[in-house]
Amino acid sequence: MSHMTIYILAVSGMRYAEAMGLTWDNIDFNKQLFLIENTWDYSDSQEFSDTKNEQSVRSVPFDNRVAHTLLAYKEHYWTKNDDNRVLHGVSNRAVNTALKRMVKRNVHPHSLRHTYASYLIFKDVPVASISKLLGHKSILVTLKVYAHQLEQMKEKHHTEVRNILSDLH
Template identity: 55%
Template sequence: MAFFRKLDSGWEYRITYRDQSGKKHEKSKRGFKTKTLAKIAASKVESELNSSVLELMDMLFYDYSKQWAEVYKRPHVTAKTWQTYNKNFRHIKHYFGNKKVKDITHTFYQQVLNDFGALAAQQTLDKFHYQVKGAAKAAVRDGVIKYNFAEGAIVKSQKPRRAKEDMFLEENEYLHLIDVARSKMKYASYFTIYLIAVTGMRFAEVQGLTWKDIDFESGFIDINKTFDYTISQEFAPTKNEASIRKVPVDNRTIELLKVYKNDYYQPNRLERICFGASNNATNKAIKKMVGRTAPTNHSLRHTYASYLIFKGVDLISVSQLLGHENLNITLKIYAHQLEKLKEKNDRVVKDIFSKI
């Protein structure tokens, strides 16, 4: 919008506008002999500014979302996260087709979510919606659309969820797996499985371990990095700041680490302890040991936490051991385990007050 005022030096125009990031700017010029001349000059500048918006308005949403992600996301996310963005580009191209940004309505987008939600799991649908909503928000800032069509959408997968129990191993399965993995520790995949089972580490965290991270004296593993096993094959940052932590390990595990170092360790460029293990191989080995197809190496992480909770370790400590960003994440995942403890805790409460 242009504003005009008369100064000693002549008429001045001042135009306020926002750039693609939403930041406010001004353009001004003074010294015009008349207000009419100032208006003509301001109109030309506004036309130039608006032409870029018109260009964006004519873009397909697929093209706009790619441009937005390249500018706002790619420089700031990991290579693995960028893979997710690329997957979503394919979904956007399929479901939005030749739809221009300016032509998308709330109803159209809800139908997209309904159609995709019939095929995709909730987590996949959530990531898709997050990306679309972010691009639409930028389009509002750019002046391409007046409202974010993704706001208020119902993001709900119709695909049957995998039973929560599949995320966990039964206690007998868990203890059996630890025994078998320990007995086959000379294989990097089995030693990886063992370490995940007794520490609750993520697969990428175990793959990022070097001997410098093992405190043989105090019995702790220092988790300070991960390993990008999908793209760069290099060390990478942890999932979040809370994931940088020290996990206690028992004396038997410390001794096994010493044996592995002396007898089975394979020297490698990055000096990684579990060099040679793959995500696919560990998952196959877990399924073989447990005798069912659902469990994965991430199931061991869940089972580790569940086992500690059942053994009476407080939830805050479990959350810290897992490297969760906040306690709410832990509560959400392990609510079922707390339900199992209710009967036991009810008895404890009764015993406490019976002695008063």
């Protein structure tokens, strides 16, 4: 269960509570989308809760490989539960421990969200799109949090601008 949680966090950029609130009804296999509509209050009430902000209600795409992995997990490892939650019965502590064991250093599940965003930045996904995928309240939040990655892309973009200008002459 911890490994599937880590996997979902890594391929979606979801917040931990969002992943915990994911139900099978929130996974659209036809359109290949995670539909993030609520969270799970894993530390207090143990019930569904609202997302962090209005923008956090969103859809996040996934590919065929993720779909296959989710379906295999559902068939072989998932346990039915009253809430139909995908990641039922896993603790934050267990996920933390499993992740640290996997990467052999002190990281946290939220690090996977940053890795997801950083990877999209390096693959030239527009920052406005990344902001929407992450459910940030505004693009300014995304720009602030990932400014260092955007700075690293500066020389690549300078080269692209030079090439565009060369094409104009």
